[in-house]
Amino acid sequence: MVTQQTGQAGPVRAPGRPRSERAERSIIDATIDLLAEGTSVAELSIEAVAARAGVGKTTIYRRWSNKEDLVVDALATLKPPLPEPLGRSAREDIVRHLGAMLQETHDRRLRCIMTVALNESDRFPHLAERFHEIAVKPRRDLLRSIIQRGVDTGEFRAGVDVEVAMAALSGAMLFFSKWRGSGEELPDDLAERITGQVLEGLYA
Amino acid sequence: MVTQQTGQAGPVRAPGRPRSERAERSIIDATIDLLAEGTSVAELSIEAVAARAGVGKTTIYRRWSNKEDLVVDALATLKPPLPEPLGRSAREDIVRHLGAMLQETHDRRLRCIMTVALNESDRFPHLAERFHEIAVKPRRDLLRSIIQRGVDTGEFRAGVDVEVAMAALSGAMLFFSKWRGSGEELPDDLAERITGQVLEGLYA
Numbered sequence: 001m002v003t004q005q006t007g008q009a010g011p012v013r014a015p016g017r018p019r020s021e022r023a024e025r026s027i028i029d030a031t032i033d034l035l036a037e038g039t040s041v042a043e044l045s046i047e048a049v050a051a052r053a054g055v056g057k058t059t060i061y062r063r064w065s066n067k068e069d070l071v072v073d074a075l076a077t078l079k080p081p082l083p084e085p086l087g088r089s090a091r092e093d094i095v096r097h098l099g100a101m102l103q104e105t106h107d108r109r110l111r112c113i114m115t116v117a118l119n120e121s122d123r124f125p126h127l128a129e130r131f132h133e134i135a136v137k138p139r140r141d142l143l144r145s146i147i148q149r150g151v152d153t154g155e156f157r158a159g160v161d162v163e164v165a166m167a168a169l170s171g172a173m174l175f176f177s178k179w180r181g182s183g184e185e186l187p188d189d190l191a192e193r194i195t196g197q198v199l200e201g202l203y204a
Numbered sequence: 205m206v207t208q209q210t211g212q213a214g215p216v217r218a219p220g221r222p223r224s225e226r227a228e229r230s231i232i233d234a235t236i237d238l239l240a241e242g243t244s245v246a247e248l249s250i251e252a253v254a255a256r257a258g259v260g261k262t263t264i265y266r267r268w269s270n271k272e273d274l275v276v277d278a279l280a281t282l283k284p285p286l287p288e289p290l291g292r293s294a295r296e297d298i299v300r301h302l303g304a305m306l307q308e309t310h311d312r313r314l315r316c317i318m319t320v321a322l323n324e325s326d327r328f329p330h331l332a333e334r335f336h337e338i339a340v341k342p343r344r345d346l347l348r349s350i351i352q353r354g355v356d357t358g359e360f361r362a363g364v365d366v367e368v369a370m371a372a373l374s375g376a377m378l379f380f381s382k383w384r385g386s387g388e389e390l391p392d393d394l395a396e397r398i399t400g401q402v403l404e405g406l407y408a
Contacts, residue, residue, distance in 0.1 A: 038326070119323040122242070150406065157408040164376060164401040171375025172368060197368040201405020202351070202360040 026053040027060055031074040036109040041071055041120045041127065072130040078110045079135055082142055090150025091199060097143055098173055098191035105177045105186055143170060156199075168198050230257040231264055235278040240316040245275055245324045245331065276334040282314045283339055286346055294354025295403060301347055302377055302395035309381045309390055347374060360403075372402050 030052035034044055044067055050057045064070040083100050085093040104110055114135070121128030143166050150156040172194045176186055187193075234256035238248055248271055254261045268274040287304050289297040308314055318339070325332030347370050354360040376398045380390055391397075 115326075122319070147406070154408055156406040159404075160406050161397055161401045164397050165406055167376040167379040168372040168398065168402050171377070171379035172371040173375070174379060175371040175375035193365055193368050194372065197365045198372050198402065199406045200363075201407070202354065202364050202369055202403045203405070204358055204361040 023053070023055050023059055024063060027055060027063070027070070028074050028077055029053070031070055032078065032109060032113065035071070035074070035116050036112040038112070039116075041067070041116060041124055044071070046070075068124055068127045068130075071127055072134070075113055075131060076134050078107070078113060080104065082138060085142070085146055085149075087149075090146050090153070090155050091195060093146045094143070094169060094199075095191050095195045097139075097146065098169060098194055101139070101170070101173045101177075102186055102188075102191050140166065140170070165198065169194060172198065227257070227259050227263055228267060231259060231267070231274070232278050232281055233257070235274055236282065236313060236317065239275070239278070239320050240313040242316070243320075245271070245320060245328055248275070250274075272328055272331045272334075275331055276338070279317055279335060280338050282311070282317060284308065286342060289346070289350055289353075291353075294350050294357070294359050295399060297350045297353075298347070298373060298403075299395050299399045301343075301350065302373060302398055305343070305374070305377045305381075306390055306392075306395050344370065344374070369402065373398060376402065 027049060030049045031044070034048060034052060035041075039048070046057050046060050046067060049067075049070070050060055053060075060070070064073070080100070080103070083096045086096070087093070114131075121131070144162055147156065147160065147162050147165050151158060151160050151162070173190070176190060231253060234253045235248070238252060238256060239245075243252070250261050250264050250271060253271075253274070254264055257264075264274070268277070284304070284307070287300045290300070291297070318335075325335070348366055351360065351364065351366050351369050355362060355364050355366070377394070380394060
């Protein structure tokens with residue numbers, strides 16, 4: 001059911017022995033924990049990650065030359081795979097896509113880290129760029145292709161502005177998740193409601 | 205043409221003599237300059253504002269008890285008033301509303317300060333709350349009322365999900381402005397395109 005990968009970056013840079021994999025996992029977990037507790041990327045130190053993970057700093061530097069790369073890999077492990085389109089109707093696949101976005105807002109740690117990554121995009125342009133590659137672009141591309149397929153099959157009208165339709169669908173979800181208090185959960189039927197409204201339009 | 209106020213907060217706390225008004229304006233301008241140059245709210249100091257404005261710290265503290273209030277007032281002076289609905293068609297008023305949002309993305313200083321305010325909303329909840337009151341809520345309320353009027357007059361269908369339609373319209377604009385590089389300007393016809401697509405829907 002969920003098979004498509006969100007990006008090519010996995011947490012593992014080079015295949016290692018089990019012990020080294022365990023260390024890597026501890027380092028990634030420690031990074032996620034620190035960021036989810038509100039540590040900014042600017043404040044995050046390799047020392048703190050090492051202490052939390054119970055490894056030496058050299059173990060970290062052997063795999064990641066800088067903390068931005070470490071944060072990118074930590075982020076990549078948190079992003080769930082995108083739901084693969086079923087291809088029965090564009091409407092159904094859009095609901096599934098927005099539903100997956102909605103699920104992500106329920107994951108407190110993912111929400112914290114995405115906030116951190118977005119907030120510091122000016123200071124860490126490399127991080128912002130990788131975040132875009134891993135988390136933003138694959139979602140956009142998939143949603144765009146679902147809408148385009150709807151146009152191609154005649155489910156949607158020929159004149160659809162695909163880029164703007166994608167922005168309206170994603171943007172509506174972004175709008176609701178952005179302005180809510182971070183603790184408040186969004187209604188379960190939000191993906192259905194957004195899809196229905198944007199597909200049907202407002203005109204009488 | 206533009207008359208509706210975006211909030212009750214003006215930059216002036218108490219009517220003063222011309223000299224005091226000039227000092228107040230210098231303090232506000234200095235605050236805006238520092239934030240627009242990339243100083244975070246956390247980093248912003250009353251000392252730096254005083255030095256930039258050419259006034260003493262006590263002149264600032266006489267009007268603002270803390271820097272969050274100062275940032276709120278600085279923000280309030282930058283937000284242009286919302287365009288008043290013309291009431292001829294909901295479509296026209298929605299285009300005007302989104303057009304005003306688009307204009308704001310062209311204002312580099314406003315963009316910088318809104319980014320700062322949003323980025324630090326966790327650390328400065330009072331600032332985030334005032335930002336919401338001044339900049340977010342009046343826009344939402346106005347857009348919601350325009351859509352509702354369209355339903356009431358029969359221009360839009362009775363089943364419109366007003367809240368979601370508002371989110372789709374605002375969210376689409378947010379989507380485009382958020383993921384662009386901060387230097388890149390959005391196309392002039394974006395407000396028309398978003399309005400057209402969201403009002404017409406996708407169905408054939």
